[in-house]
Structures are given as structure tokens and as C-alpha cells.
Amino acid sequence: MFRFTLRRILQIIPTVVVVALLIFVIFSVVPGTFAASLFADGKRAADPQMIARLNEEFGLNKPLMERFVAYVTDLAQFDLGTSFRTRQPVFDLINDRMWASLKLAIVAMVFALAVGVPLGFLAAMRPGSVLDTVTMIGAVSGLSMPQFWLGLLAMYLFALQLNWLPSFGYGNGSFQNLILPAVTLGVTPLALLARTTRAGVLDVLNADFIRTAHSKGMSEIKVVRWHVARNALVLIVTTVGLQFGSLIGQAVVIEKLFAWPGIGSLLVDSVAIRDIPVVQGTILVIVLWFLVINTAVDLIYAAIDPRIKQE
Amino acid sequence: MLKKLTLAAMLSLSVATGALAAGERSGGTLVFTAPYGSSFATLDVQASPNTQEEFITQAIHRGLYSWNSIENKPVLELADSEDLSEDGTVHTYHLRKNAVFHNGKPLTADDFIYSYKRIANPKNAFPGASFIAVIKGADEFIAGKADEISGLKKIDDNTLEITYTGPINPGFPLMQNTTVIYPSNVEDETSFAKNPIGLGAFVFKEHVPGSQVVVEKFDKYYEEGKPYLDRINIVLMAEDAARDVAFRNKEIDVSILGPTQYQAYQGEDVLKDHLLEVAEVYTRNIGFNPAFEPFKDKRVRQAINYAINAPLIIERLVKNKAYPASGWLPLSSPAFDKDKAAYAFDPEKAKALLTEAGYADGFEFEVTASPNESWGVPIVEAILPMLKKVGITVKPKPVESSALGDAVTSNTFQAFIWSNLSGPDPLNALRCFHSKTQQSACNYTSYASPEFDKLYEAAQQERDPAKQNDLLRQANNIVQDDAPVWFFNYNKAVMAYQPWIHGLVPNATELAVQPYDEIWIDETAPARQ
Numbered sequence: 001m002f003r004f005t006l007r008r009i010l011q012i013i014p015t016v017v018v019v020a021l022l023i024f025v026i027f028s029v030v031p032g033t034f035a036a037s038l039f040a041d042g043k044r045a046a047d048p049q050m051i052a053r054l055n056e057e058f059g060l061n062k063p064l065m066e067r068f069v070a071y072v073t074d075l076a077q078f079d080l081g082t083s084f085r086t087r088q089p090v091f092d093l094i095n096d097r098m099w100a101s102l103k104l105a106i107v108a109m110v111f112a113l114a115v116g117v118p119l120g121f122l123a124a125m126r127p128g129s130v131l132d133t134v135t136m137i138g139a140v141s142g143l144s145m146p147q148f149w150l151g152l153l154a155m156y157l158f159a160l161q162l163n164w165l166p167s168f169g170y171g172n173g174s175f176q177n178l179i180l181p182a183v184t185l186g187v188t189p190l191a192l193l194a195r196t197t198r199a200g201v202l203d204v205l206n207a208d209f210i211r212t213a214h215s216k217g218m219s220e221i222k223v224v225r226w227h228v229a230r231n232a233l234v235l236i237v238t239t240v241g242l243q244f245g246s247l248i249g250q251a252v253v254i255e256k257l258f259a260w261p262g263i264g265s266l267l268v269d270s271v272a273i274r275d276i277p278v279v280q281g282t283i284l285v286i287v288l289w290f291l292v293i294n295t296a297v298d299l300i301y302a303a304i305d306p307r308i309k310q311e
Numbered sequence: 312m313l314k315k316l317t318l319a320a321m322l323s324l325s326v327a328t329g330a331l332a333a334g335e336r337s338g339g340t341l342v343f344t345a346p347y348g349s350s351f352a353t354l355d356v357q358a359s360p361n362t363q364e365e366f367i368t369q370a371i372h373r374g375l376y377s378w379n380s381i382e383n384k385p386v387l388e389l390a391d392s393e394d395l396s397e398d399g400t401v402h403t404y405h406l407r408k409n410a411v412f413h414n415g416k417p418l419t420a421d422d423f424i425y426s427y428k429r430i431a432n433p434k435n436a437f438p439g440a441s442f443i444a445v446i447k448g449a450d451e452f453i454a455g456k457a458d459e460i461s462g463l464k465k466i467d468d469n470t471l472e473i474t475y476t477g478p479i480n481p482g483f484p485l486m487q488n489t490t491v492i493y494p495s496n497v498e499d500e501t502s503f504a505k506n507p508i509g510l511g512a513f514v515f516k517e518h519v520p521g522s523q524v525v526v527e528k529f530d531k532y533y534e535e536g537k538p539y540l541d542r543i544n545i546v547l548m549a550e551d552a553a554r555d556v557a558f559r560n561k562e563i564d565v566s567i568l569g570p571t572q573y574q575a576y577q578g579e580d581v582l583k584d585h586l587l588e589v590a591e592v593y594t595r596n597i598g599f600n601p602a603f604e605p606f607k608d609k610r611v612r613q614a615i616n617y618a619i620n621a622p623l624i625i626e627r628l629v630k631n632k633a634y635p636a637s638g639w640l641p642l643s644s645p646a647f648d649k650d651k652a653a654y655a656f657d658p659e660k661a662k663a664l665l666t667e668a669g670y671a672d673g674f675e676f677e678v679t680a681s682p683n684e685s686w687g688v689p690i691v692e693a694i695l696p697m698l699k700k701v702g703i704t705v706k707p708k709p710v711e712s713s714a715l716g717d718a719v720t721s722n723t724f725q726a727f728i729w730s731n732l733s734g735p736d737p738l739n740a741l742r743c744f745h746s747k748t749q750q751s752a753c754n755y756t757s758y759a760s761p762e763f764d765k766l767y768e769a770a771q772q773e774r775d776p777a778k779q780n781d782l783l784r785q786a787n788n789i790v791q792d793d794a795p796v797w798f799f800n801y802n803k804a805v806m807a808y809q810p811w812i813h814g815l816v817p818n819a820t821e822l823a824v825q826p827y828d829e830i831w832i833d834e835t836a837p838a839r840q
Binding site: 030031032033034036037038039040041042043044045046047048049050051053054056057085086087088093096097100152155156159160163166167168169170255256257258259260261262265266268269272273274 | 347348349350352353355358359360361362433436438440441453504519520521522523546547548549550552553556557559560562593681686710711712713714715716717718719720729730731732742743749751752753755821
């Protein structure tokens, strides 16, 4: 198990390196610079002297290869650089926002798990029933509705009409402020989990070993608990891993809409003004998060199903 | 038409100042929105040229001058009075004796010298350095050739002498966000980015990155009886739709409106009476590059102005949230010529001008445009059929906002559509058409007219404001005749405010930025206040 874990963790390193290189290359060739973005709204006249000073300060007039070497050297020392815009270390900026992002992603995922898995399970146990039909219609709707629209709908209903919850903001980190963005963000993984769980459970229910278990005289509860749930779990864990891993990246729209101070909105703002060190740092963190979650999923697989470890 | 528009603008001012009712009441929390992004770049506002940080500046900081929205001009802020030398270059400021920084330090001349040197320090590369450059000796200091700014002289703690490079109005550069005054007794300058200290009416309390900045009343503020508010939550809300819900739900006290919301709010009885409107100092335009052969000919540029029905686009697409432009300087400019008519919509005249210029069969050109709904690709798409009728084919070239700035300042465009600053200082606004201004500075259309230069240079030397404005008015009219751009519109900024909010002003420089120390909340405010 130790070697398996070590191998999975070491696989993260080359992926991070490739991603880091890609980000550097892409943002070195896209048009637009930080200095130009300062007057992009037309609210001030361009100042060539200021542009020259900023480009010099941030080393943007150095050759691409020289910048690349500096970037890789810093990265190897876990230094994400300094933001052009705030002149603060990128690590500090991400650190300021990371907890809000994690909180949002975790609560959204808990909501999706707590509602999606039981619904999918129950729907599979009673295929063709009203519950099954309603669950599947709900799941398809949840998958097809744009998050932005869903968020607005939730705001309109729960904030404006019912006045139960605040429509935006972080508040003082209160749970009330978290509910609307987390639920909106959790709807897509919820729908996917409900569908996947249903499909996985149905698949297991039709397997020979389930019939054997029934014919042995095992009670329904025991069959479900010992055979159905355990075997369907691999598919559910895969879906949870993929969804949880990508949730921080997906949260960009929700963070913008609900004025939630996560790293998604930091990334969008930084791309718009070409604050390249922040863009690079934020994307790296999102990718790293995805890889860590998926590595954890791999390890959980091995715990659930020993065959995977042997493979 | 223009007279009607000017009247409308004045009416807007009077409606807005109507919010300044008597009977100010102290106390309460104002929930103000900062709509231009999802974060504050820094709390060290000297380092940031962004409008977003101005929301913080207004609360925490003060500069030597400030903008008076009612008088529509910069006024002395940190000095009680000033003496002026005969040649108009030396200003002696008698500083406020009762002004105290939030860290307890009384304001002295040293703080100005320290702040202006910090802003101009070449190692800092701060955006405000270009404003400090109006002080004599600042250019040498910015270039690293001098240790001091020779034009700054401390007479005593409460008297500061500043020598400027010419007989300019220093109010415009020294009222900027980036030229505010910091205390000179803070050892660790980096702390300004996390813990700002100023002279403003509110003290910094808390910053939740990506969410809000909270400020609280400063008891030692120099204006007696002010501020009225106990606290302001400046919340970040970049999404129009989310702001709309929050405003209707009374969670926020003000909201800047886009064209669609403006139209919707005008149609609702509850909301339409609480809209503050002002003609802002931005001119939306399509700039023509004279390096592109057809645009060398003035008749072609004029033809485009005649061929486009700007009022129709403003009505249908911009939902009347703009005033048709008659020239470069906007309605609120003191040098605006209300008697000068805008280009009329006259396709026949456009065709005749094109024929005269040798383009009877038309030509094709590309417009570099950002996605902005009011001055971007949607507007270019709207002019396509109009120009097609006179034989001109237009191709939009969509780019991101930051790439638009790059394309324009590197002169790699045939035409561009943009919204550009055209005030409040008409002298500074028309600098962008002076032939000595670099293309990459703001003479984006490489405009050069000896007739214009003569008037502009005379205005630079003129110290009588009325005569100066008259010269600038004539210069502006020359620009209009030469049509280096298609004059589209002047932005009409609209702010919705809750009925219990008072003291908002029609700030033509940026409506979203309000003097917080003038704002008060009446007793009808909900319990959260």
C-alpha cells in the first residue's frame, strides 16, 4: 500500500510541471499587458512613461527565455511570485481566498452527496416509480440549467421573495451567507451523483451475485448493505472525486454572482488585467487541488476494492 | 437639440442635488457598492489608478484638492487658502491646522513632501507620478537625476510652497486618487497596503479580500459635525444582475445601473423616483487611423459621421443611457459649445462626400473593439448596415479590453471603438489632440492641426478661465470639423439609491464615487441601519 501511495503522489509532480509550462507559454503569447489594462476602461489617458516603468519593474521587457528561467527557478523554491496589481506575494493573495473557496466547495459537495446519493439509490431500488421519474427529471434539469441562471433564480426566490437568506456576500463568514452559493454550486454534482448512483446500483442489482444472495435467503437490507452499496461505491467515489476536484474551478461563476471571495473570482479578475503571476499561481493551485483529490480517490479505490491495488 | 440636452443635463443635476435635503441625521451604516471588479487591488491607493480603489480613497484619504461636484471644479481640501505668485506658477498653501491623521499625527507640510516624493519615486513606479510631474523638478526626480523635488518647499509646519511647471490649475492633478496625502511618520511603508492611514472622515476597520472593506467614523475629522454615518460597508459587487436583486431586497443602499436596468427601473414606480443621473466626462467614439489611406481624407471621416444615426443607436441599444455627442468635450465641460450642432444623420451628404474624396464605390475597414455593451462590438454591429448603405464595409475585430489598449497605443489598428476621458479639465482633455502629444500617450488618432495647436497653446498660456475656455471651445470645434473620430455619445451615468439615503451628488467625473462625509440616512431606513 505504501508503494502504491508513493507512486500516485509522485505522479502529481510531472503533471504540475507540464501545467506550469503551459500556463507560462499561453500567457506569454496572448495579446494584452498589465500596463495596458490600467487604462483599458478609458477612464485615464495612456501614459507611455508609466507603461515603461511598470514593464521594467515587473521584468516584462526582458527576453521570454530569461523570464521563463526566472519563473521556473522561483517555482522550484515554491515562490509563486509577486502580483503586478497588488505588489503582494501571490501566495498571500491565494491564502487570503483559499479558505472561502474550500468552504464553498466542501459544503456544495456535502450537499450534493447528502441529497444526490440517497435519491439515486432510492430511485434505483424502485425503477419506474414516481420517485424514480421525479428524481431523473430533476437530475436532467439540474445538469442542463446554467449555474448563473440557477443562482439568480435562487436569489430571487429565497432572498427577494421569501427573505430567508442574504442574496450576496461573505458576511462575517456566517453559514447563512454560504447557503445560496453552496446549494447553487452543488446542484450540478448532485444531479450527476443521482444519475450515476442510480445507474451503478441498477447495474449491481442485475448482477448474478445479487440473485445468489437473495436465493441464499439474505434479507433485503443485508443484500443492499453488503453487496449493492459496496459494489456501487466505486462508481460513486469516481464521480465524487471528479466533481469535487473540479468544483473550485467551476465556482468562478458562482463566486462572481454571489460576490463570494474565493480564488475563482481572483483568477477571473487577474486574467482580465493580465496579472500573470496571480493567474499562474491560481491555476496551479486549482490544478493541484484536482490532482490531490483524484489521488485521494485512487487511494480510496484501493481501500474499497483490493483488485485495483493489485493492478 | 443640444440646448435640450444641456437642459436635460442641468435638470439631472437639480434632481440629484434635491437629494441634499436639510435635516441631516447622524448614525447608521451605509452599504455602498464597488461595482468595478471582484476585488480591491490594494489598500495603498497611491499605488493604484483603478476606479475601484477610489471607493476606499473617498472614505479614508484626502488630497490637497478635491472635486466639488456641485461647482463642477476642483477646490482646496487640505488648505484653508492659497497665495498665488504674479506669474501663476508659485502657490503658497496655508494648510488646515485641525487636520489629523488616523494615527494621531497632525498634518504638516512634511507630509505633502513625503507623499509627493513617494508617488514620484522611480523605484515605486506609481501611476500618480505623471500627476506629480506638474511640480517643478519632479521630472528630474522621477528620472532618478535628483534627490529632491525642487518645486516643493516647506515654509513652516503649516505653510507649503509649490512651484509648478507653468501657470496651470493644479487642482486637477492633485485631486486624484493617486495623489492623496499619507502621514510621514510611518516607518514601514508596506503597511499602507494592509492598514491604510489617512486624513479622511472614516477610519479603516476591516478588509475581507474579495468581499468588502469596512470603515468607521473618525471622531477627529476636520469638518465639524461630519461625517454623519457611523460606518460604511463597501461591498464588492461586479455582477449587474446580482446587484439588482440585492438592491431590490434592500441589502445595498446604492447601485450603478447598466442600460437594461436603467430602462427597467424607469418603468417601475417604486424605483424611478430615486435615480441619480449625470453626464459623465467620457466620450464614446470610433477613432480613425490616418495611416489607413481612406482616413487620411477629412471628407471620408466626416462622411462616416453623417452616415451613422447615433441617436437611433443610443435609443435602441444604449436605452437612452447616453447623450449624443456633438464633439469631443462633453456636456459638463466648461468649454462645451452648446451652439455647435452635432453631425446630422444624412446618408446622402455622406455619399456625396465619399464621391468627392474618390470613394464613390466605398471601401472596407476594420474596427478593433472590446466586448463592452455600450462602446464595443455590439455598437460596431449596429453601424454595419448604416455604413453599408453608403458603400462602406465594416468588419469588427473583437479583442479583450487589455488587448484593445495595446492595439491602440501601439498604433496597430485601422479604427477602434473606445470610451475615453474627455474631462473634467478641458485643457487636459484636448491635450490628446495636440500634435506634440505622442500617439501612444493619448493622441491615438495621430491628430495634427496647426490651427488647433495655435489655439491650444494660447489656452495653455491663458490665465483667465473664461478666456481660456473660449479658446478651448474654438479648438474643440476644429476637432469636430476635422472628425478624427466618429463622435458617438457622452456617457449618462445612473445610480439608483434607496429612499432613505441623502447627500448623494451628481459627480460628473465618476458617479459611483460619492463624498461619504456628506451622506446621511433618515429614520425610514430599515432596522439593519
